[in-house]
Amino acid sequence: xxxxxxxxxxxxxxxxxxxxxxxxxxxxxxxxxxxxxxxxxxxxxxxxxxxxxxxxxxxxxxxxxxxxxxxxxxxxxxxxxxxxxxxxxxxxxxxxxxxxxxxxxxxxxxxxxxxxxxxxxxxxxxxxxxxxxxxxxxxxxxxxxxxxxxxxxxxxxxxxxxxxxxxxxxxxxxxx
Amino acid sequence: xxxxxxxxxxxxxxxxxxxxxxxxxxxxxxxxxxxxxxxxxxxxxxxxxxxxxxxxxxxxxxxxxxxxxxxxxxxxxxxxxxxxxxxxxxxxxxxxxxxxxxxxxxxxxxxxxxxxxxxxxxxxxxxxxxxxxxxxxxxxxxxxxxxxxxxxxxxxxxxxxxxxxxxxxxxxxxxxxxxxxxxxxxxxxxxxxxxxxxxxxxxxxxxxxxxxxxxxxxxxxxxxxxxxxxxxxxxxxxxxxxxxxxxxxxxxxxxxxxxxxxxxxxxxxxxxxxxxxxxxxxxxxxxxxxxxxxxxxxxxxxxxxxxxxxxxxxxxxxxxxxxxxxxxxxxxxxxxxxxxxxxxxxxxxxxxxxxxxxxxxxxxxxxxxxxx
Amino acid sequence: xxxxxxxxxxxxxxxxxxxxxxxxxxxxxxxxxxxxxxxxxxxxxxxxxxxxxxxxxxxxxxxxxxxxxxxxxxxxxxxxxxxxxxxxxxxxxxxxxxxxxxxxxxxxxxxxxxxxxxxxxxxxxxxxxxxxxxxxxxxxxxxxxxxxxxxxxxxxxxxxxxxxxxxxxxxxxxxxxxxxxxxxxxxxxxxxxxxxxxxxxxxxxxxxxxxxxxxxxxxxxxxxxxxxxxxxxxxxxxxxxxxxxxxxxxxxxxxxxxxxxxxxxxxxxxxxxxxxxxxxxxxxxxxxxxxxxxxxxxxxxxxxxxxxxxxxxxxxxxxxxxxxxxxxxxxxxxxxxxxxxxxxxxxxxxxxxxxxxxxxxxxxxxxxxxxxxxxxxxxxxxxxxxxxxxxxxxxxxxxx
Numbered sequence: 001x002x003x004x005x006x007x008x009x010x011x012x013x014x015x016x017x018x019x020x021x022x023x024x025x026x027x028x029x030x031x032x033x034x035x036x037x038x039x040x041x042x043x044x045x046x047x048x049x050x051x052x053x054x055x056x057x058x059x060x061x062x063x064x065x066x067x068x069x070x071x072x073x074x075x076x077x078x079x080x081x082x083x084x085x086x087x088x089x090x091x092x093x094x095x096x097x098x099x100x101x102x103x104x105x106x107x108x109x110x111x112x113x114x115x116x117x118x119x120x121x122x123x124x125x126x127x128x129x130x131x132x133x134x135x136x137x138x139x140x141x142x143x144x145x146x147x148x149x150x151x152x153x154x155x156x157x158x159x160x161x162x163x164x165x166x167x168x169x170x171x172x173x174x175x176x
Numbered sequence: 177x178x179x180x181x182x183x184x185x186x187x188x189x190x191x192x193x194x195x196x197x198x199x200x201x202x203x204x205x206x207x208x209x210x211x212x213x214x215x216x217x218x219x220x221x222x223x224x225x226x227x228x229x230x231x232x233x234x235x236x237x238x239x240x241x242x243x244x245x246x247x248x249x250x251x252x253x254x255x256x257x258x259x260x261x262x263x264x265x266x267x268x269x270x271x272x273x274x275x276x277x278x279x280x281x282x283x284x285x286x287x288x289x290x291x292x293x294x295x296x297x298x299x300x301x302x303x304x305x306x307x308x309x310x311x312x313x314x315x316x317x318x319x320x321x322x323x324x325x326x327x328x329x330x331x332x333x334x335x336x337x338x339x340x341x342x343x344x345x346x347x348x349x350x351x352x353x354x355x356x357x358x359x360x361x362x363x364x365x366x367x368x369x370x371x372x373x374x375x376x377x378x379x380x381x382x383x384x385x386x387x388x389x390x391x392x393x394x395x396x397x398x399x400x401x402x403x404x405x406x407x408x409x410x411x412x413x414x415x416x417x418x419x420x421x422x423x424x425x426x427x428x429x430x431x432x433x434x435x436x437x438x439x440x441x442x443x444x445x446x447x448x449x450x451x452x453x454x455x456x457x458x459x460x461x462x463x464x465x466x467x468x469x470x471x472x473x474x475x476x477x478x479x480x481x482x483x484x485x486x487x488x489x490x491x492x493x494x495x496x497x498x499x500x501x502x503x504x505x506x507x508x509x510x511x512x513x514x515x516x517x518x519x520x521x522x523x524x525x526x527x528x529x530x531x532x533x534x535x536x537x538x539x540x541x542x543x544x545x546x547x548x
Numbered sequence: 549x550x551x552x553x554x555x556x557x558x559x560x561x562x563x564x565x566x567x568x569x570x571x572x573x574x575x576x577x578x579x580x581x582x583x584x585x586x587x588x589x590x591x592x593x594x595x596x597x598x599x600x601x602x603x604x605x606x607x608x609x610x611x612x613x614x615x616x617x618x619x620x621x622x623x624x625x626x627x628x629x630x631x632x633x634x635x636x637x638x639x640x641x642x643x644x645x646x647x648x649x650x651x652x653x654x655x656x657x658x659x660x661x662x663x664x665x666x667x668x669x670x671x672x673x674x675x676x677x678x679x680x681x682x683x684x685x686x687x688x689x690x691x692x693x694x695x696x697x698x699x700x701x702x703x704x705x706x707x708x709x710x711x712x713x714x715x716x717x718x719x720x721x722x723x724x725x726x727x728x729x730x731x732x733x734x735x736x737x738x739x740x741x742x743x744x745x746x747x748x749x750x751x752x753x754x755x756x757x758x759x760x761x762x763x764x765x766x767x768x769x770x771x772x773x774x775x776x777x778x779x780x781x782x783x784x785x786x787x788x789x790x791x792x793x794x795x796x797x798x799x800x801x802x803x804x805x806x807x808x809x810x811x812x813x814x815x816x817x818x819x820x821x822x823x824x825x826x827x828x829x830x831x832x833x834x835x836x837x838x839x840x841x842x843x844x845x846x847x848x849x850x851x852x853x854x855x856x857x858x859x860x861x862x863x864x865x866x867x868x869x870x871x872x873x874x875x876x877x878x879x880x881x882x883x884x885x886x887x888x889x890x891x892x893x894x895x896x897x898x899x900x901x902x903x904x905x906x907x908x909x910x911x912x913x914x915x916x917x918x919x920x921x922x923x924x925x926x927x928x929x930x931x932x933x934x935x936x937x938x939x940x941x942x943x944x945x946x947x948x
Contacts, residue, residue, distance in 0.1 A: 041658060041880040069785050073881060075894040075908035088894060090881045090910075094785050095799060098806070102881065123788030126918040134622070149615040149947060158623055159906075245702040341583050345605075345929070419696060420768055428591040428694045429933050514768045515696025517930045518605055 017099035018043035024065045029056055044088070044102035053105050054115040054141070060091060060103070061120055068101065070094035071121035076131030080161045083109050085137045089117075089124075107137050116142035134159035224304075224496075232500060233451035234261045237507050244511045271440035276339065279437065283337030288438065288445040291330030295452040297323045302459050303378045303468060304492045316377035317369060320460060321362055324415070324453060328354050331424070334446070335434035346433025350424030353521060354415055360529035361411035364404035367533075367540040368464035371398055381468035381491075389474035389482045393467040398543055403536040405465045407529050409502070412457035414521070416450065419510035423518055458502035459495060469495040580608060583929075587616045591694045591933045594943030598920070600932070607932050610924035612917060614947055621948040625907035630656055630873040631730055633907065638724040640891075640909060641945040643686050646672075646679035646715070647886045649728035654809050655882025655893040656730045659875035668732050668865050669811045670857040674745070675715060675727060677846040677853070681752070682711040683887035684839045684846075687940040691836060692763050694937035695772050700763040707755050710748050717741060731869035742854050749847050756843055764840055770826065773833035777923050777935035780830055788915040791889025792842065793939065795821055796835035803885035815852050817845045832938035839940075842887075874902050881910075888912045888940055909948055913941040 015038050022036040022045050032049040033056065047053045060068040068091035075088045086106035093099050107114050116139035118125035128139045129148040136157035139145055147154065155166045165174055206212065235250070235258065242249025250257030275284055301316035313319050328351050335347020369375055371394050372383050386392035395401050414421035417433075425433030435446045462468060469491030473481035485494075516524070563571045583600045586592035595616035601608040621640060625633045637652045638645040650672055657664065689704030712722050717738055719727035727734050763769055779789070784797040794801050802819040804812040820841035827833035877899030883892035889912030896906035916939050923935050 039878055041878050044879070069782075071788055072883065072890065073892050073894055073908065073910035075906065075910075077896065077906055088879070090892070090894065094801060102879075121788065122783075122786050122918065123915055126914065147615075149618040151615070158620065159626075241698070245699050246706055247702065341581065422696065423930070428696060429930050431590060511699050512762070513697060514692065514763075514766060514772060515930075516768055517772055518928060520771060 012040075014100060015040065015043050017097070018101045021066055021068075021099055021101050024063060025056065025060065028059055028063075032056065042090070042102050043100075044104055046104040046106070050105050050107060050114055054117055054120065056103075057117040057120045060101075067093045067096040069096065071117075071123040071127075072100075074124050074127035074131065076135040076137070076159065077104075078135060078159065078161050079106065080109075082106070085109055085112055085135050085160075087114060087128075087131055087137075111138070113138040113140045115140050116145075118142050133157070136160065228451070228455060228496075232503065233454070234264065234447075240504065240507050241511045244508070265444070268440055268444045271443075273440040273442060274437075276437055279339045280337040283333040284437070285337075285442075287330050287332075287334030287337055287434075288442045288449070289330070290333060291327050291449045292445050292452075294323060294326030294330055295449040295456065297326070298456045299452070301377050302456070302495075303381055303463070304495060312376060312378045315375045317365060317375045317380070317460070317464070320377070320456070321358070321365065324456060325354070325358060327449070327453065330449075331434050334438070338434070338437040340437050342431045343434050343436045346424045346430045346436070349430075349518060350417060350434055353417070353421065353424060353525075356522060356525045357411045357414040357421075357529075360407050360525065360533040361415060363530070363533035363537050364408035364411065365460070365464060367401070367404035367536050368394060370537075370540055370544055371401070372464075377463055377468075380463050381470060384467040385470050387475045387480075387482055389470070390467070390472040391474060392470070393465065393472070395465040398540060398548075400536060400539045400543055401465060403532065404540065405461070407533050407536065408461055408464075409505075411525075411529060412461060413506060413509065414525070416453045416457055416506075418454065418506050420513040420516050421521060422510070422515060423521060454503055454506060455499050458499040458506070461502055462495060462498035466498055467494075468498075578603075585610070585932075587613075591936060593690060593936065593941050594946075596917075596936070596941065596943055596946070598924075598932070598936075600924070600929075602929070605928050605930075607924050607927050607929060610921060610932060612920050614914075614917075614943075617943045617947040619948065621909060622907055625904055627903065629902040630875070630904065633904070634729060635724065635726050637909075638726055639944060640911065640948055641683075641886060641888060641913070641942045642723055643942055644679050644683040644887045645723060645725045646675045646728060647683070647884065648891060649725065650676050650810070651882065651884035651886065651891040652893055653728050653730050654884060655880060655895055656873070656875065658882050659878060659880050659895065659897055660730070660870065660873065662731055662868060662870060664731065665863075665865070665868055666811070667858050667860060667863055668868070670853050671733050671737055671865070672728055673810050673812065673815070674737075674850060674853040674857070675718060675725075675733075677849045678711050678714060678745070680887045681843050681846045682708045682715075684843050685711075687839055687887070688759070688763070688836065691937040691940070692769075694933050695769060697763060697766070697769065700759060703755070703759055703762070707752055710751065714741070714745060714748060717744075729866070729869060730873055732867065733865045736863050736865045742857070745850060746854060749851055752847065756840070756847075760840060764826075764837065770833060772930070773827075773831065773836060773934055773938070775828050775831050775833075776927070776931050777832045777938055778828065778830050779919065779923065783922075784830070784919075787919045789889065789919065790912055790915070791886065792820075792835055792838040793889060793916050795819065795838045796830065796938075798822065798824075798829040798834075803883060803890055807883070807885075809884060811853075811856075814856070815849050817849050817852075820845055832934050835938045835940075839887075872902065875899070883910070886912055888942065888945070889916060891945075909945075911945045911948060913939075913943075913945045914948075917941050917946055 019036055019038060025033055029052060032047065032052045034046040034048050036043060036045045047056055060066050070092045072090040072092050077086045077088055079086060084106045086104055089103045091101050091103065105114050114137060116124070116128055118128055125143065126148060128142055129145060131137065132139060132145055133147040133150050134157055146152065150158065156163055168174060238260070239249045250260035253259040253263045275281055298320045300311045301313050301320050331350045332347050335343045335350070372380050374380065384392050384394060390396060395405055417424050425435070435443060438446060471482050471485040471490060471494055473485050475482045563573065565571045580601045580603055583602045584597065585600055586597040587595040592598065597613040597616065598610045599613060600610045619639070621636050624636050634649055634652060637648045641648050685704040685708040689701040692700035715725060716722045718741060719725040719734060779797050781797040781799050784794050785799065789797070790801070798821060800819050800821060805819055820838050822829055822834035822837050827837055875897040877897055879894070879896045881892055881894045883890050890910065891912055892910030894906070894908040894910065895904050898905045920936070920939065924932050927935065
């Protein structure tokens with residue numbers, strides 16, 4: 001039991017910090033961001049107005065109260081129930097405040113585009129390419145949006161839930 | 177120095193022994209009107225080089241590196257793996273000789289040949305002992321330096337003819353490196369030539385002969401001689417593309433440099449040429465500074481170590497041992513040091529070695545003229 | 549003098565020579581050469597391909613191309629259940645499989661909220677730190693070989709062999725261990741393992757000093773790496789660098805301290821940072837130095853683990869493993885300090901299935917490598933090799 005007891009107050013401190021950070025964003029952007037989902041694992045909020053995502057990203061990075069200078073991860077996600085694709089960004093204020101938060105941005109499943117934050121966090125450049133490669137959402141304003149892991153002429157987006165693997169690739173049978 | 181008494185004509189006065197007579201007899205041997213004896217004599221250095229490259233060059237390097245790296249090295253073929261090189265040669269002979277489609281076929285084929293010939297022509301003037309020298313040219317040293325430079329042509333032909341970007345990089349680097357390093361090397365060797373007053377390889381040996389063995393060597397005859405000695409040794413590493421100056425064939429950068437595209441025997445020939453050059457520079461440095469085939473052991477009173485260890489066979493033994501010693505140092509450096517960068521290499525050549533070589537040149541000249 | 553007929557790469561210069569003669573000179577045309585480095589190249593550490601635009605020895609631009617080792621980890625992870633992901637995780641950074649397992653398992657355990665026996669925690673830290681030393685030995689050894697020094701490489705592999713032997717003894721495999729499981733470890737440590745580990749620590753300490761003398765203090769090595777591939781701290785953070793790369797830029801950031809997962813908070817170790825005496829902070833040499841220092845720290849962590857590890861007779865390391873692993877619905881981002889930096893897993897669970905809905909691996913090498921393009925601009929080809937080596941990529945993790 002020592003382990004869990006040791007963890008509980010720390011996690012709640014993490015959530016408190018995330019709440020405070022979200023408060024700052026909420027005050028600045030109002031309706032563009034959703035409420036904070038203060039779950040114990042990964043507190044996150046969603047960007048509702050995705051056109052403002054890049055402004056929010058810049059604000060998150062540069063506001064003296066936030067200083068989320070480090071993007072730990074950017075994951076593409078498929079939401080088949082909502083007919084949407086999205087990204088989840090795990091941000092952290094490295095060496096400054098030490099707080100963490102996750103941000104979600106969603107777009108339409110077909111032909112959707114999310115503003116690129118590759119210029120805000122350079123980490124995002126390759127991660128956005130990967131999300132594009134695997135899910136097919138576009139990132140507007142990305143400097144070099146190409147497939148990164150799959151071959152350039154691969155059909156379909158492999159990590160979508162409705163992905164059907166192509167039968168042959170350059171005459172080679174693709175194992176299923 | 178009493179060695180001034182030894183004129184070329186008075187040679188061979190002590191050691192014109194049975195071996196010399198034997199070789200004279202051999203050179204007169206004609207078979208069906210062909211000078212077979214001369215061919216045999218000419219083949220001796222080649223046989224030596226082939227044997228040396230097989231045994232010491234390849235097997236020795238592998239065993240020495242294994243020893244330095246805390247491992248066993250080849251152990252499977254024969255006792256202690258001594259037949260490993262033969263197995264390698266068999267493998268190389270069986271390998272397909274690939275000439276890639278878009279290569280410049282003429283240059284591609286001629287490259288290793290020029291490299292090999294350039295490396296082995298120098299052996300003509302190498303005195304293997306008081307009684308054996310292929311051609312005692314009066315400009316032997318000059319010839320040796322000049323003819324080794326022919327390798328550059330072979331390297332460039334190989335690198336350009338391969339039609340491979342890595343090979344081209346390797347060739348260009350190699351040419352730049354060898355041509356640059358010939359300057360400090362030649363000046364350092366000139367210091368030796370100044371001390372001797374001759375360019376004949378055999379004369380160098382005769383001039384460094386004496387009852388006190390190593391005391392008569394030029395390295396110990398002149399207080400400044402260590403400077404050209406070290407300069408020449410460093411430059412010779414670069415000339416033979418050995419570590420830490422192996423940037424033309426830097427395997428981590430250029431895959432294999434100018435011989436990236438070579439397979440089978442062509443590859444083996446390039447390899448053989450490299451080991452040939454290694455021995456050649458080692459022999460030159462030991463002839464110019466360390467007495468060549470002279471025994472380094474001194475006569476101490478009645479214990480005439482020097483006399484006991486002199487003679488035609490001993491001469492061959494000493495020069496080969498001295499050569500092997502320097503090859504061992506080359507191997508030692510190779511398995512210890514990382515590789516320099518291209519610009520650092522050129523910096524070392526033009527801004528460090530060349531000025532110091534000139535300084536050594538002047539100092540040796542001053543010593544030879546005014547002090548000695 | 550006037551210029552006529554300029555094409556893209558060459559120009560004709562026409563100079564009047566007297567009354568009715570002109571001299572036409574054609575400049576030697578020069579153009580950039582595209583040089584493909586990899587995917588089969590000795591110093592790209594696997595199947596990375598760099599498309600370099602070169603001007604002589606100078607690399608104007610190098611564009612990395614990935615995916616040659618893409619094995620669809622994320623797709624597989626969605627198809628199999630949670631414990632079955634572990635062998636796939638092993639194969640990501642195949643030089644540090646234990647650390648990968650640890651990162652994945654603590655992430656899933658966060659979702660499951662289960663209690664791990666103390667001895668299991670110590671075993672995990674012990675094997676992870678052993679694996680960290682093994683991984684750094686490969687990193688340092690291959691870096692040496694990139695710079696042309698062959699012997700340090702073999703010294704590193706000789707010492708790594710002892711660690712592989714130990715880990716093989718514990719797990720049964722030499723490289724891909726599948727040892728750390730969700731909720732426990734596969735087997736208890738074998739009898740005599742701790743004594744052997746202690747022997748290894750006493751054996752390895754002088755060997756690390758020897759390695760330092762042979763490589764780190766070598767004049768040529770310092771000349772080749774000092775000031776090469778400079779990365780200022782703020783840019784490094786913006787690129788998302790982590791681990792020894794980020795510490796090489798002088799940022800005091802170690803997830804073992806920051807997150808304090810497993811039993812690391814109880815252990816006494818320091819975060820290794822370059823002091824700037826031998827190297828310029830942020831260059832390739834700093835990163836190398838951080839790795840060399842971390843091996844020392846790992847040795848001290850191993851010793852502490854051996855001292856502090858609780859001994860139990862008849863200990864069952866699988867006791868806490870749940871019968872059926874089906875986490876509550878939710879999302880989690882868990883991470884651990886790998887030898888190459890922050891290895892994170894973003895796992896999404898729907899609460900119904902026994903396999904993750906989404907399992908994204910945040911690979912440290914992938915992120916570290918993304919700075920390659922910027923680092924390589926205007927460098928010499930040998931420096932490019934030195935930079936790739938200092939990033940210490942494992943293509944298995946870059947491509948997943």
